[in-house]
Amino acid sequence: MSGIDFDPIVDTTRRAEIVTLLKRAILTGKLEPGQKLNELRISEQMRVSRAPLREAMRELVQEGILTSIPYAGTFVIEVTAKDIEDAYSLNQVLDEFAIERSWPNRTAQFYAELDRRHDAVKQATLEVDTTRQIETALQLHGLIYEWADHSLLLDTWQRLTSRLQMYFALHQRARNEPVPSLDVHEEYVRLLKGNDMGAAQRHAREHIALDFEELVAFARSLEGRNAIDMAPTGHNGANKQKPIDT
Amino acid sequence: MSGIDFDPIVDTTRRAEIVTLLKRAILTGKLEPGQKLNELRISEQMRVSRAPLREAMRELVQEGILTSIPYAGTFVIEVTAKDIEDAYSLNQVLDEFAIERSWPNRTAQFYAELDRRHDAVKQATLEVDTTRQIETALQLHGLIYEWADHSLLLDTWQRLTSRLQMYFALHQRARNEPVPSLDVHEEYVRLLKGNDMGAAQRHAREHIALDFEELVAFARSLEGRNAIDMAPTGHNGANKQKPIDT
DNA sequence: TATTGCAATATTGTCGACAATCTGATTTTG
DNA sequence: CAAAATCAGATTGTCGACAATATTGCAATA
Numbered sequence: 103m104s105g106i107d108f109d110p111i112v113d114t115t116r117r118a119e120i121v122t123l124l125k126r127a128i129l130t131g132k133l134e135p136g137q138k139l140n141e142l143r144i145s146e147q148m149r150v151s152r153a154p155l156r157e158a159m160r161e162l163v164q165e166g167i168l169t170s171i172p173y174a175g176t177f178v179i180e181v182t183a184k185d186i187e188d189a190y191s192l193n194q195v196l197d198e199f200a201i202e203r204s205w206p207n208r209t210a211q212f213y214a215e216l217d218r219r220h221d222a223v224k225q226a227t228l229e230v231d232t233t234r235q236i237e238t239a240l241q242l243h244g245l246i247y248e249w250a251d252h253s254l255l256l257d258t259w260q261r262l263t264s265r266l267q268m269y270f271a272l273h274q275r276a277r278n279e280p281v282p283s284l285d286v287h288e289e290y291v292r293l294l295k296g297n298d299m300g301a302a303q304r305h306a307r308e309h310i311a312l313d314f315e316e317l318v319a320f321a322r323s324l325e326g327r328n329a330i331d332m333a334p335t336g337h338n339g340a341n342k343q344k345p346i347d348t
Numbered sequence: 349m350s351g352i353d354f355d356p357i358v359d360t361t362r363r364a365e366i367v368t369l370l371k372r373a374i375l376t377g378k379l380e381p382g383q384k385l386n387e388l389r390i391s392e393q394m395r396v397s398r399a400p401l402r403e404a405m406r407e408l409v410q411e412g413i414l415t416s417i418p419y420a421g422t423f424v425i426e427v428t429a430k431d432i433e434d435a436y437s438l439n440q441v442l443d444e445f446a447i448e449r450s451w452p453n454r455t456a457q458f459y460a461e462l463d464r465r466h467d468a469v470k471q472a473t474l475e476v477d478t479t480r481q482i483e484t485a486l487q488l489h490g491l492i493y494e495w496a497d498h499s500l501l502l503d504t505w506q507r508l509t510s511r512l513q514m515y516f517a518l519h520q521r522a523r524n525e526p527v528p529s530l531d532v533h534e535e536y537v538r539l540l541k542g543n544d545m546g547a548a549q550r551h552a553r554e555h556i557a558l559d560f561e562e563l564v565a566f567a568r569s570l571e572g573r574n575a576i577d578m579a580p581t582g583h584n585g586a587n588k589q590k591p592i593d594t
Numbered sequence: 595t596a597t598t599g600c601a602a603t604a605t606t607g608t609c610g611a612c613a614a615t616c617t618g619a620t621t622t623t624g
Numbered sequence: 625c626a627a628a629a630t631c632a633g634a635t636t637g638t639c640g641a642c643a644a645t646a647t648t649g650c651a652a653t654a
Contacts, residue, residue, distance in 0.1 A: 115418045115637065141606070151639045153399060156607090157406045164410030166503065172361045173606055173645045188500045195445045199438075254434045254511075257412065258504055265500075361607070387636070397609045402637090419615045419636055 116150055120158035123148065128167050128178055129264065130233050131271040138175045139168070167264050181272060183321035189265050190314040196247075196259060197306040203250035205299050212249055213295060219245060220291045236270045242287060246294070273320050362396055366404035369394065374413050374424055375510065376479050377517040384421045385414070413510050427518060429567035435511050436560040442493075442505060443552040449496035451545050458495055459541060465491060466537045482516045488533060492540070519566050 124144075127133045139159065145152045159176050162168040170176045179185075204212075219242040226238040240263055247259040286309050293302040370390075373379045385405065391398045405422050408414040416422045425431075450458075465488040472484040486509055493505040532555045539548040 117637080118418070142604090152606090153638055153640095157403055157637095160403045160406040161410050164407050172364070174647095175606075185499070188498050191449075191498070192445075192500050192504070195441060199441045203437075252434050252437070253431070254438050254508070258438070258507075261504075262500070363607080388634090398636090399608055399610095403607095421636075 115154070117154040117157050117161075120148060120150065120155055121161055124158060124162060125165075125167070125264070128162070129267045129271055131268070131275045133178050135178050135181045135268075135272070137178045139177065140175075165264060166261055167268060181269060181321060181324075183318055183325055185265070186269050186314065186317050186321050189262060189269065190310070190318070193262060193266070193310060193314075194307050196255065196262070197310065198303045200246040200250045200252075200255060200259070201294075201299060201303050201306060203252055203255070204246040205302075207249045207251060208294070212245070216242075216245055216291055216294060220287060223287055232274045233271060236267055236274070239287070240267060242291075269317055269321075273317055276320065276324075361400070363400040363403050363407075366394065366396065366401055367407055370404060370408060371411075371413070371510070374408070375513045375517060377514070377521045379424050381424050381427045381514075381518070383424045385423065386421075411510060412507055413514060427515060427567060427570075429564050429571055431511070432515050432560065432563050432567050435508060435515065436556070436564070439508060439512070439556060439560075440553050442501065442508070443556065444549045446492040446496045446498075446501060446505070447540075447545060447549050447552060449498055449501070450492040451548075453495045453497060454540070458491070462488075462491055462537055462540060466533060469533055478520045479517060482513055482520070485533070486513060488537075515563055515567075519563055522566065522570075 124133075124139075133139070141152050141155060141159075145155045148155070159168060159170070163170045163176065167179055168176050169179050219238065222238040223235075223242050226235040229235075244259060244263065247256050250256065290302075290305060290309055293305050296302070370379075370385075379385070387398050387401060387405075391401045394401070405414060405416070409416045409422065413425055414422050415425050465484065468484040469481075469488050472481040475481075490505060490509065493502050496502065536548075536551060536555055539551050542548065
């Protein structure tokens with residue numbers, strides 16, 4: 103056997119690159135929730151035809167961060183407090199499962215990777231790039247999913263991650279402070295190295311809860327603000343879309 | 349206020365119809381696992397250009413029932429025993445959560461819908477259409493997700509459902525017998541109407557276990573057969589793809 | 595004045611053709 | 625003869641143009 107494992111060649115199709123660019127723009131908040139994606143404008147900016155752009159957008163619609171209305175347009179999803187609460191509660195359930203499944207798979211390599219990602223988190227707190235902090239924190243958190251040996255679970259987690267990253271980015275864009283509770287990771291890592299699975303699962307519930315309550319409160323405040331904005335004009339119950347364009 | 353709630357107009361875009369057709373073909377097993385989807389041939393058969401077809405395929409790739417390799421093609425996903433086991437275990441976790449969340453939402457309308465879908469299941473057992481039996485069973489099962497008031501959970505379940513439907517269809521295509529354990533639904537419905545949430549959750553675990561063990565055994569037998577088929581030619585560890593075409 | 599009808603415009607959906615890439619057989623070469 | 629190079633065919637990826645649909649502004653009308 104050849105002893106080296108090669109990584110697969112980067113699949114260089116325009117579509118894939120567009121997906122990456124769009125996703126980054128959405129997850130970092132450069133494309134705001136509710137914003138419409140004008141195909142012609144984006145394709146011209148990217149120097150690409152509309153075909154691969156549209157295919158990329160289809161993927162992101164299915165990924166759950168875009169929403170499409172036929173003949174009307176494709177929009178960045180809106181973020182409600184309930185959405186964040188839902189992501190939170192589902193995350194709790196999945197975390198518990200992921201810990202259970204990854205628990206017997208914790209090898210030396212797992213612990214090494216755990217430390218590596220934990221270091222990356224600590225490193226990111228020193229930098230100015232706020233999105234980097236979010237990324238590293240989510241990657242640390244995703245380790246148990248990658249080691250759960252459960253492709254469906256990993257898929258589900260990655261879909262969830264997209265939303266989480268978007269929520270955190272929104273939160274940070276609004277308030278210019280770093281994401282809360284970064285030192286709690288110390289305890290999280292320690293428990294993942296220990297022998298008490300139940301304790302790790304319980305901590306995951308609590309630890310995440312802290313982050314999310316901050317987020318939910320933030321989303322609530324946003325909705326309150328919107329409600330005030332709409333109060334004067336408010337005729338019927340239909341929620342009007344603000345037509346922000348790309 | 350106008351007292352009537354109108355449903356939105358059906359969005360009739362070619363892409364959406366193609367998605368429906370392709371999905372049905374895959375979930376009923378007309379398109380077999382591993383099979384390649386030839387864009388030109390399918391677009392000619394559907395009397396449609398490749399653009400909307402490709403967009404539809406992108407959606408199904410993201411939905412998890414197709415897989416795409418750049419410049420090589422798009423294929424129906426392969427089904428391994430592990431895939432089925434994973435779907436099973438994730439379903440257990442999600443079911444427990446869905447029951448918890450839908451439990452306080454059980455109104456009269458819920459019970460009515462529960463009975464309606466249960467009747468549909470019983471009705472389907474009398475018909476010859478086997479795929480109909482699968483559909484009705486899954487719809488009965490999906491009720492708790494629809495009433496959980498949790499869009500992310502519902503999304504996740506629907507993705508899972510696609511795979512489940514495919515697995516069951518495969519099973520039925522191989523053996524010409526109806527899907528097992530149809531009378532167990534009686535107990536399931538009874539418990540969902542009761543007051544013991546824990547009992548309902550436990551039953552969901554057991555009840556589904558029965559169906560799945562049959563499926564996993566079936567998938568195992570398939571893999572065993574493939575292993576035998578590959579034994580003579582087997583050179584290295586790479587699993588060769590049988591190039592079935594549309 | 596509020597509503598309806600209609601043209602003008604912008605944007606999305608779809609099409610057919612071309613470019614890039616892979617596959618397999620054939621030829622060349624050591 | 626085996627292995628590498630080459631070439632034709634098929635298929636996927638991308639492009640520019642056209643068709644279908646929605647939106648906007650303005651005029652007509654009750």
